[in-house]
Amino acid sequence: MQTKPETRRTAIEIRDLRVDYGDFVAVDDVSLQVPAGEVFGLVGPNGAGKTSTFRVLATLMEPTYGEVFLDGVDIQEDIEMARRIVGYMPDLAPVPSDLKVGEFLEFHAAAYGLGTRQQQRDRVAECLEEVGMTEQRKAWCAKLSRGQTQRVVLAKTLLHRPRVMILDEPASGLDPLARRDLKDALRRLVKTGATVFVSSHILSELAEMCTSLCVMNRGKLLAAGTAEEVRRLMGNGGRRLTMKFVSQAEAAADWMQGKPGIEAIAREGESLTLAFAGEEDHQAELMAGLVMAGFRMVSFEERKSSFEEILVEVAESNRKR
């Protein structure tokens, strides 16, 4: 029996979002849909426009133009409802040094109007448990480590049971163990039906915790999808071809100049590494041509550019401008 594919509702929809600071365009016509239940990553180098995008989603800033829908609610039409839906954890959010963890969270539970005092305390206990900080309830905020502080701020973000969580660089400065705990907490959250949109400028931080992701650079969205789809889209199928010759590598490099798909050739001794973006046919013609021209090849290896390499190239191309 065939089952109908499940269509998931869209938790975050961004349409033609633009954010200007004076003459400077920080977010440039970004459109994106994030299905419910995802841990969705936003990757980009410093200054890409991640925080500006997130601040609009969190209703902290009005866009120059564009629309944002959270769980179907137009955040500019119904800001009150949007604020009930969204939970925002800013980059390096401060915690008050003169409060204990429990006091800090109870203050916010009261500010959110989360029922009676007892219900507020119970909710604080649940959120502390969710982030693995139950034992620190009586600790002074000032005494917390960086990872513990991040977790307390995450607990604060969870208090009002947001259906859409916007987390700006939550893993920055965390050690691998704390990152794993964060990943587990996010996975648990999406199982309860929440959607998480999380940013980082370091892909490896996100790759392990996200189901899908998008890449932003200089205000523009470059690609979105699974890590593999994004790699394909951004790398333009880019791959490295490495070949080793018995001799005459330099002559082989001359012979290959200008052939279809070759973007760059680097030589090291009798080895050549090609940045190659051509079709498979071009690759086959290249190999056959080399052999027919009499170049004696010892080995030939194809390697796809890793996603991290593509991101580094993006960041470096910014620097060169």
Ligand SMILES: Nc1ncnc2c1ncn2[C@@H]1O[C@H](COP(=O)(O)OP(=O)(O)OP(=O)(O)O)[C@@H](O)[C@H]1O
């Ligand atoms: N209030 C502001 N006034 C003027 N320019 C701003 C303002 N806020 C951000 N910018 C600029 O907008 C661009 C995008 O900044 P944004 O903070 O959104 O990027 P980001 O991807 O979060 O960067 P980072 O990873 O460094 O935090 C940057 O060039 C930044 O200098």
